[in-house]
Amino acid sequence: MTLLTVLxxxxxxxxxxxxxxxxxxxxxxxxxxxxxxxVSTPTVLLWAGCAQLRHHLHLPTTHTIEELH
Structure with a gap:
């Protein structure tokens, strides 16, 4: 695990x-x-607690990487 990952x-x-x-x-x-x-698997990313980010990206709280392409 790199220092960046730990931070x-x-x-x-x-x-x-x-x-x-x-x-x-x-x-x-x-x-x-x-x-x-x-994230243990790159299949799912969670954006909990950041309405501004979700609004900016027009995304729900939970989505799969496939939906982001």
Whole structure:
């Protein structure tokens, strides 16, 4: 586990959402983002507690990576 992964694992959901937005601007894949966020499987990402992020991305709280492509 990298230091970045450890730091991200400890942040709040809204900060996690901010990381996702940053990572997408850097053209990171959803699979890589899921790995960075310590999600056990990249199939499902959870955006709990960050209405602003969900509104910005027009996404529900829970969605699969396939829906994000």
């Amino acid at each position: 991200i694992a400890r942040i709040e959901p809204c900060q996690m959402g901010t990381y996702v937005l940053w990572a997408r601007t850097k053209h990171r894949t959803w699979r890589r983002i899921a790995e960075d966020l310590c």
